[in-house]
Amino acid sequence: MRIDVFSAKPHDLVFMQHATQGxxxxxxxxxxxxxxxxxxxxQGAQAICAFVNDDLGGATISVLSDLGIKLIxxxxxxxxxxxxxxxxxxxxAVARVPAYSPHSVAEHTVALILALNRKTHRxxxxxxxxxxxxxxxxxxxMHGKVAGIVGTGLIGTVLARILSGFGCELLAYDPYxxxxxxxxxxxxxxxxxxxxxxxxxxxxxxxxPDTHHLIDDAAIARLKPGVMLINTSRGAVVDTRAVIRGLKxxxxxxxxxxxxxxxxxxxxxxxxxxxxxxxxxxxxxTFPNVLITGHQGFFTREALRAIAETxxxxxxxxxxxxxxxxxxxxxx
Ligand code: NAI
Numbered sequence: 343m344r345i346d347v348f349s350a351k352p353h354d355l356v357f358m359q360h361a362t363q364g365x366x367x368x369x370x371x372x373x374x375x376x377x378x379x380x381x382x383x384x385q386g387a388q389a390i391c392a393f394v395n396d397d398l399g400g401a402t403i404s405v406l407s408d409l410g411i412k413l414i415x416x417x418x419x420x421x422x423x424x425x426x427x428x429x430x431x432x433x434x435a436v437a438r439v440p441a442y443s444p445h446s447v448a449e450h451t452v453a454l455i456l457a458l459n460r461k462t463h464r465x466x467x468x469x470x471x472x473x474x475x476x477x478x479x480x481x482x483x484m485h486g487k488v489a490g491i492v493g494t495g496l497i498g499t500v501l502a503r504i505l506s507g508f509g510c511e512l513l514a515y516d517p518y519x520x521x522x523x524x525x526x527x528x529x530x531x532x533x534x535x536x537x538x539x540x541x542x543x544x545x546x547x548x549x550x551p552d553t554h555h556l557i558d559d560a561a562i563a564r565l566k567p568g569v570m571l572i573n574t575s576r577g578a579v580v581d582t583r584a585v586i587r588g589l590k591x592x593x594x595x596x597x598x599x600x601x602x603x604x605x606x607x608x609x610x611x612x613x614x615x616x617x618x619x620x621x622x623x624x625x626x627x628t629f630p631n632v633l634i635t636g637h638q639g640f641f642t643r644e645a646l647r648a649i650a651e652t653x654x655x656x657x658x659x660x661x662x663x664x665x666x667x668x669x670x671x672x673x674x
Contacts, residue, residue: 346384348376361650381405389413395606400428407432422549437656437666443645448500450639454598485509490540493547549576562588568595577603
């Protein structure tokens with residue numbers, strides 16, 4: 343069986359080739375991002391493998407269907423970028439990697455919180471320039487602060503465990519509260535209460551119609567002034583323009599992002615020799631209290647190994663039974 347892997351980076355080749363050893367799978371790697379044009383590269387394949395910023399809208403799926411593709415194997419947990427209806431109508435199964443390493447993203451979330459709090463990103467540059475002044479670097483004790491976690495699934499639960507180790511008071515909002523989190527001391531509250539009480543808010547929910555621009559002007563107006571906001575879920579959970587207004591007014595005191603609404607045009611590419619074409623993103627970079635990483639939350643050795651192994655397990659199960667191990671189904 344031939345599988346065409348899109349948005350393939352050198353690390354994907356290493357981990358995927360390792361996971362394919364001992365199977366008869368023929369993996370073809372394409373650096374190109376998947377879209378209606380590049381989809382034609384999959385001519386002759388039975389399955390394609392895609393990542394978070396690949397375009398899996400109706401137009402791409404129609405091309406994949408014409409090529410006879412039967413399986414879309416996502417190398418991600420999130421599937422908000424897939425037109426599931428179009429896939430179902432075309433008879434194409436969609437698989438994902440539901441849990442590869444919640445630790446990778448939860449730990450990166452904590453890295454952003456601590457760096458923003460203690461201004462490590464600024465201290466690093468200062469010390470290298472021989473500037474040992476401490477002005478502007480003052481942080482706060484994590485101990486005793488109120489952390490509000492939006493979405494206590496796999497990642498949110500690991501995050502709750504880490505933050506409870508710091509001695510934070512933990513609030514959460516999730517339509518499906520978790521007994522494991524409650525046992526950790528997490529108090530489930532309504533979103534409004536979380537917004538108004540938390541010193542640190544972290545977003546760990548999926549991007550759905552309900553969570554699209556969950557953090558907008560109205561939500562920002564309810565925040566505790568000077569709050570730290572972290573988004574390591576999906577960019578569009580936050581209305582970026584509203585957040586810039588919140589940073590300018592001081593309502594948001596620090597912002598950590600691993601994801602960005604329009605990241606598909608920027609992230610995972612080296613643009614250091616050209617320029618950033620996105621003025622909203624460029625504006626974000628001008629704030630000293632904003633720290634952005636380019637969707638690297640998942641990027642640990644353990645997570646990449648697990649992603650490759652689960653992806654191959656999805657494909658081999660599809661080959662033998664006609665259904666992947668971890669199918670993505672249309673919501674009822
Ligand atoms: P999960 O499915 O285990 O947990 C998601 C939780 O969000 C569930 O408990 C669900 O009930 C909750 N939720 C759903 N709608 C909500 C709403 N309206 N408000 C609050 N909570 C809501 O997913 P997991 O593995 O914890 O991942 C969460 C998200 O993190 C993924 O959907 C993905 O978008 C993002 N992610 C980011 C990565 C990165 O590299 N930055 C890597 C992996 C995932």
